[in-house]
Amino acid sequence: MKAIQTAIPDLLILEPKVFGDDRGFFYESFNRQKFSELTGRDADFVQDNHSRSVKGVLRGLHYQIQHPQAKLVRVVQGAVLDVAVDIRKSSPTFGQHVALELSAENKRMFWIPEGFAHGFVVLSDTAEFLYKTTDYWYPEFERSIVWDDPEIAIDWQVQAPPALSAKDLQGKSLAGAELFE
Numbered sequence: 001m002k003a004i005q006t007a008i009p010d011l012l013i014l015e016p017k018v019f020g021d022d023r024g025f026f027y028e029s030f031n032r033q034k035f036s037e038l039t040g041r042d043a044d045f046v047q048d049n050h051s052r053s054v055k056g057v058l059r060g061l062h063y064q065i066q067h068p069q070a071k072l073v074r075v076v077q078g079a080v081l082d083v084a085v086d087i088r089k090s091s092p093t094f095g096q097h098v099a100l101e102l103s104a105e106n107k108r109m110f111w112i113p114e115g116f117a118h119g120f121v122v123l124s125d126t127a128e129f130l131y132k133t134t135d136y137w138y139p140e141f142e143r144s145i146v147w148d149d150p151e152i153a154i155d156w157q158v159q160a161p162p163a164l165s166a167k168d169l170q171g172k173s174l175a176g177a178e179l180f181e
């Protein structure tokens with residue numbers, strides 16, 4: 001496993017070492033010791049999530065205002081554009097984001113600590129998205145920032161308008177959202 005820096009220092013791309021042979025492949029998708037060496041965090045993950053979505057679905061941009069979750073995300077089928085937005089008001093990179101493709105093919109993982117809003121759009125016909133979180137889901141503390149906020153200005157790399165949940169259609173602008181200090 002190796003870590004690749006991004007434009008926002010706390011956001012890391014993790015690239016596993018993949019062992020291919022004539023049977024297929026093998027890789028360690030999580031190793032607590034290596035994860036800690038690469039990220040500086042002894043993350044205590046408490047929940048694993050798995051979602052499947054069809055092309056053009058956009059989930060996000062989500063965060064929890066209390067019980068913030070750090071997330072280790074990846075794709076095991078298909079491809080998505082994954083995005084994390086820095087919503088820590090005191091951060092020098094406040095309002096900035098990192099977007100990258102995660103796919104079953106590139107096997108990249110994205111480490112998103114607390115203090116970021118997270119979302120993705122599906123680029124392939126379908127995509128299966130897996131992620132570990134450091135805190136539980138608290139629906140009462142869940143918040144959504146609107147995907148197309150011009151202040152954040154994410155290039156989602158999709159032509160047609162994405163399909164959103166009813167909750168995400170009600171997302172707030174960054175300026176109107178409850179944020180982290």
Ligand SMILES: Cc1cn([C@H]2C[C@H](O)[C@@H](COP(=O)(O)OP(=O)(O)O[C@H]3O[C@@H](C)C(=O)[C@@H](O)[C@H]3O)O2)c(=O)[nH]c1=O
Nearest residue numbers: 049051059060061062063071118119120136137165167
């Ligand atoms: C997030 C979550 C949802 N659910 C349920 C609630 C609901 O009935 C159904 C679908 O929930 P949602 O519409 O919120 O799912 P979704 O839009 O996929 O929400 C997720 O989006 C990505 C981008 C994230 O970063 C995640 O943290 C999470 O917010 O699953 C749980 O039971 N546990 C959970 O942890």
